[in-house]
Amino acid sequence: MKLASLKQGRDGRLVVVSSDLAWYADAGHIVPTLQAALDDWDQHEGPLRNLATDLDHEVIPRERFHERDAAAPLPRAYQWADGSAYVNHVALVRQARGAEMPETFWHDPLMYQGGSDGFLGPRDPIPLADERWGCDLEAEVVVVTGDVPQGVSRDEALASIRLIGLTNDVSLRNLIPGELAKGFGFFQSKPASAFSPVFVTPDALGDWWRDGKLHRKVMVDLNGQPFGRAEAGEDMTFDFGTLIAHAAKTRALGAGTIIGSGTVSNRDATGGPGKPIAQGGVGYSCLAEVRTVETILNGKPETPFLKAGDTVRIWAEDDRHHPIFGVIEQTVGG
Amino acid sequence: MKLASLKQGRDGRLVVVSSDLAWYADAGHIVPTLQAALDDWDQHEGPLRNLATDLDHEVIPRERFHERDAAAPLPRAYQWADGSAYVNHVALVRQARGAEMPETFWHDPLMYQGGSDGFLGPRDPIPLADERWGCDLEAEVVVVTGDVPQGVSRDEALASIRLIGLTNDVSLRNLIPGELAKGFGFFQSKPASAFSPVFVTPDALGDWWRDGKLHRKVMVDLNGQPFGRAEAGEDMTFDFGTLIAHAAKTRALGAGTIIGSGTVSNRDATGGPGKPIAQGGVGYSCLAEVRTVETILNGKPETPFLKAGDTVRIWAEDDRHHPIFGVIEQTVGG
Numbered sequence: 001m002k003l004a005s006l007k008q009g010r011d012g013r014l015v016v017v018s019s020d021l022a023w024y025a026d027a028g029h030i031v032p033t034l035q036a037a038l039d040d041w042d043q044h045e046g047p048l049r050n051l052a053t054d055l056d057h058e059v060i061p062r063e064r065f066h067e068r069d070a071a072a073p074l075p076r077a078y079q080w081a082d083g084s085a086y087v088n089h090v091a092l093v094r095q096a097r098g099a100e101m102p103e104t105f106w107h108d109p110l111m112y113q114g115g116s117d118g119f120l121g122p123r124d125p126i127p128l129a130d131e132r133w134g135c136d137l138e139a140e141v142v143v144v145t146g147d148v149p150q151g152v153s154r155d156e157a158l159a160s161i162r163l164i165g166l167t168n169d170v171s172l173r174n175l176i177p178g179e180l181a182k183g184f185g186f187f188q189s190k191p192a193s194a195f196s197p198v199f200v201t202p203d204a205l206g207d208w209w210r211d212g213k214l215h216r217k218v219m220v221d222l223n224g225q226p227f228g229r230a231e232a233g234e235d236m237t238f239d240f241g242t243l244i245a246h247a248a249k250t251r252a253l254g255a256g257t258i259i260g261s262g263t264v265s266n267r268d269a270t271g272g273p274g275k276p277i278a279q280g281g282v283g284y285s286c287l288a289e290v291r292t293v294e295t296i297l298n299g300k301p302e303t304p305f306l307k308a309g310d311t312v313r314i315w316a317e318d319d320r321h322h323p324i325f326g327v328i329e330q331t332v333g334g
Numbered sequence: 335m336k337l338a339s340l341k342q343g344r345d346g347r348l349v350v351v352s353s354d355l356a357w358y359a360d361a362g363h364i365v366p367t368l369q370a371a372l373d374d375w376d377q378h379e380g381p382l383r384n385l386a387t388d389l390d391h392e393v394i395p396r397e398r399f400h401e402r403d404a405a406a407p408l409p410r411a412y413q414w415a416d417g418s419a420y421v422n423h424v425a426l427v428r429q430a431r432g433a434e435m436p437e438t439f440w441h442d443p444l445m446y447q448g449g450s451d452g453f454l455g456p457r458d459p460i461p462l463a464d465e466r467w468g469c470d471l472e473a474e475v476v477v478v479t480g481d482v483p484q485g486v487s488r489d490e491a492l493a494s495i496r497l498i499g500l501t502n503d504v505s506l507r508n509l510i511p512g513e514l515a516k517g518f519g520f521f522q523s524k525p526a527s528a529f530s531p532v533f534v535t536p537d538a539l540g541d542w543w544r545d546g547k548l549h550r551k552v553m554v555d556l557n558g559q560p561f562g563r564a565e566a567g568e569d570m571t572f573d574f575g576t577l578i579a580h581a582a583k584t585r586a587l588g589a590g591t592i593i594g595s596g597t598v599s600n601r602d603a604t605g606g607p608g609k610p611i612a613q614g615g616v617g618y619s620c621l622a623e624v625r626t627v628e629t630i631l632n633g634k635p636e637t638p639f640l641k642a643g644d645t646v647r648i649w650a651e652d653d654r655h656h657p658i659f660g661v662i663e664q665t666v667g668g
Binding site: 010076079110112118129175187188250 | 344415445452461515524525581586588
């Protein structure tokens with residue numbers, strides 16, 4: 001089942017989207033918003049799935065689904081907690097600035113509490129008041145949970161996953177060092193994130209969803225050129241079950257909690273820094289990583305951060321190259 | 335006007351509470367929840383105020399208001415961002431562990447993104463799975479904003495404040511050093527916070543609300559003994575307008591954003607560490623501060639963190655010693 005929220009009010013209008021993303025059926029007679037569906041999932045899941053089946057069988061009225069009409073599936077949420085599960089990425093960033101990475105980073109997940117009061121839709125421009133802030137994209141996988149009790153195991157956490165999608169976790173890199181030095185985590189350096197047009201249930205992914213990981217490439221184009229093709233199922237040190245259990249160690253998580261993987265990143269086959277796609281590598285899922293590799297190789301970064309007019313595309317494909325979650329496609333500074 | 339949410343479902347049932355906190359009138363015919371009221375404040379504020387006036391004039395049906403029936407006014411919220419505006423507190427904590435405090439801390443607010451997916455009601459027990467986590471109370475002032483555009487001035491930020499209340503920002507002190515060392519801020523060390531039974535509009539506070547600060551003592555009792563009587567209007571380095579403007583520097587804030595002051599803390603008249611109430615001081619608003627003072631004076635902390643069965647009371651009074659926001663009264667480990 002694939003779910004989207006068409007732009008309407010603060011919380012959107014819930015629709016069920018066909019498997020091929022071409023059509024939608026309004027779900028308002030079942031439940032008005034995705035948050036409301038997640039609040040009472042046991043009650044609403046069955047009727048929503050029936051609607052999705054009817055839509056795919058073309059036995060009910062349907063409308064054309066335009067991704068540009070979609071808000072983030074949860075236009076606002078009660079919780080957005082973002083991990084940093086591709087530890088390879090963290091190790092590279094540390095290497096570039098000559099900082100040692102604690103060995104515990106391989107065992108104890110990094111996670112920050114993100115702002116969730118307003119997300120960007122998949123086609124919304126990235127607002128950027130000042131290019132000197134060093135605006136970066138971050139292509140990530142996300143899951144949405146039901147209610148998660150405090151102290152759950154990894155397996156229980158995996159069973160709480162309701163939906164899977166993608167995000168562009170926008171970061172203001174030049175504000176991060178100052179904020180981290182203060183010790184209170186990210187705040188100003190993490191403006192609103194954008195999400196894929198649809199979120200899908202785990203079963204809809206078949207074998208692409210296993211071991212708490214999405215086994216598809218996360219595709220990133222920058223200004224129309226291939227920039228990242230990293231395999232989300234590889235080099236993910238902490239699967240989503242582990243990330244959720246980490247988040248729930250000391251407190252319960254409310255239904256509709258969004259948990260992020262952190263920037264998807266693959267180790268290079270040679271063990272060295274990852275190569276650009278043009279040089280046969282899998283590229284990068286954020287600018288910070290290519291700048292890090294440039295710093296390691298050449299002593300300084302060359303790729304600039306995002307500026308007004310730059311375009312970012314983030315998606316994942318099925319075997320016929322059709323987007324699974326739709327496409328995040330944003331222009332900076334609109 | 336004073337507003338509360340009686341326990342019901344995930345978001346409570348909005349009621350208007352009389353000025354003396356003795357009575358309530360259901361507001362469901364105007365708007366069902368406080369979040370919905372804040373989402374369309376211009377539309378709902380007038381009718382809610384009329385209801386409050388009618389309630390105080392005893393011209394409508396009314397029910398007894400029992401604080402034990404209240405959830406947090408926002409039982410869950412889209413944003414909880416907590417400052418650390420009493421820099422004196424930060425300086426003391428740093429002094430105790432021999433760490434220098436950067437001079438910028440006096441000019442650039444500290445703020446962390448807190449979890450907002452589920453808050454505790456004013457009489458709810460503080461869940462604590464492991465006493466070794468070092469559970470602490472933190473008595474703070476909070477404000478709730480309307481929509482705040484990115485880049486607002488302090489004055490615009492002040493005008494966005496809809497409601498004022500108190501919180502017990504529960505902290506797990508022994509988990510904080512490890513989390514801060516990882517650089518991603520607090521996560522596991524900040525379980526659910528509790529809030530005062532009612533939130534009130536700024537006008538209802540009269541002269542007690544000025545310059546973006548609450549000019550009343552925040553009263554804290556621990557196990558029935560006076561523990562803190564700090565004046566919230568004093569030594570607050572950053573007023574709420576400054577805190578909100580800081581939060582909105584790089585992104586808009588959604589309606590219903592809760593901004594916290596951080597632990598209320600007064601400098602001692604002598605310039606030294608603050609004294610306990612029994613020794614003529616104003617006491618403390620968290621255990622970490624008294625432990626810090628003990629460390630400075632005696633080389634090590636003596637006051638233990640919270641354990642099962644401990645009780646915490648947090649409130650503020652009018653001139654006749656009646657609680658303004660009701661009373662947070664929690665028992666640990668229930």
